[in-house]
Amino acid sequence: MTAVPTLPALSEEAQGLATGPVEHPLHPEHTPTGQLSFGAFFQGVNSSTVWRSERSGSQIAWESFETLIRTAERGRFAAFFLGEGLRLREHRGVPLELDVAGRPDAQTLLAGLAAITESIGLVATQNTTYNDPVDLARRLQTLDLLSGGRAGWNIVTTDNAWTGENFRRGGYLDHEDRYVHAEAFVKVAQQLWRGEQIDHHGQHYDVAARGTLPRSAQGEPVLFQAGASPAGQAFAGRTADVIFSPHGTLAAAADFRRSVVDATTAAGRDPQAVKILPGAEIILGATDAEAEEKRIWVRDHQIGPQQAIALLEQYWGRDLSDFDPDGPLPDVEPEIEQSDVTRGAGFQFAKAKELTAAWRAEAAEKGLSILEFAREKSGARRGEFVGSYDRVADRLGQFAALGAIDGLNITPWLIPSGLDDIVNHLVPRLQERGIYPTEYAGTTLRENLGLPPVQG
Numbered sequence: 420m421t422a423v424p425t426l427p428a429l430s431e432e433a434q435g436l437a438t439g440p441v442e443h444p445l446h447p448e449h450t451p452t453g454q455l456s457f458g459a460f461f462q463g464v465n466s467s468t469v470w471r472s473e474r475s476g477s478q479i480a481w482e483s484f485e486t487l488i489r490t491a492e493r494g495r496f497a498a499f500f501l502g503e504g505l506r507l508r509e510h511r512g513v514p515l516e517l518d519v520a521g522r523p524d525a526q527t528l529l530a531g532l533a534a535i536t537e538s539i540g541l542v543a544t545q546n547t548t549y550n551d552p553v554d555l556a557r558r559l560q561t562l563d564l565l566s567g568g569r570a571g572w573n574i575v576t577t578d579n580a581w582t583g584e585n586f587r588r589g590g591y592l593d594h595e596d597r598y599v600h601a602e603a604f605v606k607v608a609q610q611l612w613r614g615e616q617i618d619h620h621g622q623h624y625d626v627a628a629r630g631t632l633p634r635s636a637q638g639e640p641v642l643f644q645a646g647a648s649p650a651g652q653a654f655a656g657r658t659a660d661v662i663f664s665p666h667g668t669l670a671a672a673a674d675f676r677r678s679v680v681d682a683t684t685a686a687g688r689d690p691q692a693v694k695i696l697p698g699a700e701i702i703l704g705a706t707d708a709e710a711e712e713k714r715i716w717v718r719d720h721q722i723g724p725q726q727a728i729a730l731l732e733q734y735w736g737r738d739l740s741d742f743d744p745d746g747p748l749p750d751v752e753p754e755i756e757q758s759d760v761t762r763g764a765g766f767q768f769a770k771a772k773e774l775t776a777a778w779r780a781e782a783a784e785k786g787l788s789i790l791e792f793a794r795e796k797s798g799a800r801r802g803e804f805v806g807s808y809d810r811v812a813d814r815l816g817q818f819a820a821l822g823a824i825d826g827l828n829i830t831p832w833l834i835p836s837g838l839d840d841i842v843n844h845l846v847p848r849l850q851e852r853g854i855y856p857t858e859y860a861g862t863t864l865r866e867n868l869g870l871p872p873v874q875g
């Protein structure tokens with residue numbers, strides 16, 4: 420590895436906070452707990468995980484899940500989190516080169532992992548649009564019972580027609596209706612968990628049912644929600660225990676906290692009722708310079724020449740394999756007007772002509788090749804959580820003191836060893852600072868996230 424410059428100083432806002440005590444809560448009605456919880460988010464697919472290294476494991480092998488969850492539990496992580504992707508993303512009729520293909524079913528895996536763990540929470544991402552509420556509620560409740568009250572449900576809406584075609588229901592739900600639908604869905608699930616008789620006759624389904632299982636040690640699964648739009652926040656304010664958010668910088672997290680507290684109080688709930696765990700990548704070293712070297716290694720292994728060409732093809736909509744990854748950006752026009760959902764959430768709705776013209780100009784100005792440009796756009800960035808063990812621990816201390824977040828949902832950049840540095844070096848420093856649990860608070864996920872007993 421080559422020598423690299425040290426990390427730049429903290430951003431202005433972060434420096435401001437770092438120089439003195441935090442005098443005010445972010446929101447007049449919100450009281451920071453000063454405590455953090457961690458989740459481990461096993462992405463499975465996605466180029467943010469390094470798959471092209473001799474240290475990489477398989478995204479579907481049991482051994483990968485087992486190693487990672489055991490490390491997370493050793494580090495007193497509150498939750499082990501699995502995403503969901505029900506259809507492979509494609510480009511020009513073949514699976515997208517940016518992804519690793521295929522992700523096993525979350526609930527089946529989590530049931531197995533429940534048997535080899537004792538305290539860590541088990542969270543399954545499951546969409547409300549293409550599942551059936553009675554069936555899904557029963558499966559989640561089963562996981563909750565089997566695990567002694569450790570189950571969580573990450574509610575996602577995933578309404579796109581691309582995924583819907585897998586269910587012979589492409590595009591059946593209008594985008595603006597998806598949270599209305601989700602709310603009715605969750606209500607049915609909660610009624611079943613509480614043993615109530617349901618007689619629901621709605622726009623999308625008819626249900627006459629009663630719950631078949633007893634309540635679990637935590638009453639019912641913890642509700643996470645991932646969807647950050649105003650409609651998503653309003654839904655979370657009314658319904659969720661935790662939001663899995665995309666806002667991981669201090670400034671964005673602070674704004675998001677204010678907005679979520681507003682949504683929660685507007686729904687008549689306690690201002691502290693909804694916890695916020697942003698997704699985050701953490702890259703650590705004994706020194707800032709070592710962490711920065713590691714970041715460059717991660718970035719270079721995330722995006723190789725083939726991935727760089729594939730990234731551009733998402734926006735150009737044409738075969739660019741004849742272009743040299745070490746050469747300038749393609750001097751040809753895109754063939755599509757707008758990128759679409761077949762290319763994945765990150766690529767949606769981009770206006771191809773405008774974007775490719777802007778990228779060509781930017782790359783030319785900075786003198787970047789296709790490969791360098793792709794790495795700059797989508798590889799691991801310098802961020803809040805790249806640095807020495809102490810720097811990142813101090814920075815997390817700022818987040819906790821301010822109450823901007825309640826913890827992080829960490830995507831390890833390497834499977835299965837990507838949490839080792841965090842558990843071995845960061846967690847003890849957070850424990851020394853008194854902002855991270857030294858032991859599990861209880862046996863259920865609800866207790867370990869500091870949530871009150873379930874209402875209802």
Ligand SMILES: Cc1cc2nc3c(=O)[nH]c(=O)nc-3n(C[C@H](O)[C@H](O)[C@H](O)COP(=O)(O)O)c2cc1C
Nearest residue numbers: 502503544575576577645646647648651663664665
């Ligand atoms: C942090 C985060 C993680 C998500 N994970 C998934 C996932 O694993 N599977 C999925 O189908 N959708 C996932 N989503 C997509 C959301 O369910 C939702 O469809 C999308 O964010 C649009 O909702 P919004 O307009 O309210 O933000 C995720 C969203 C966020 C913000």
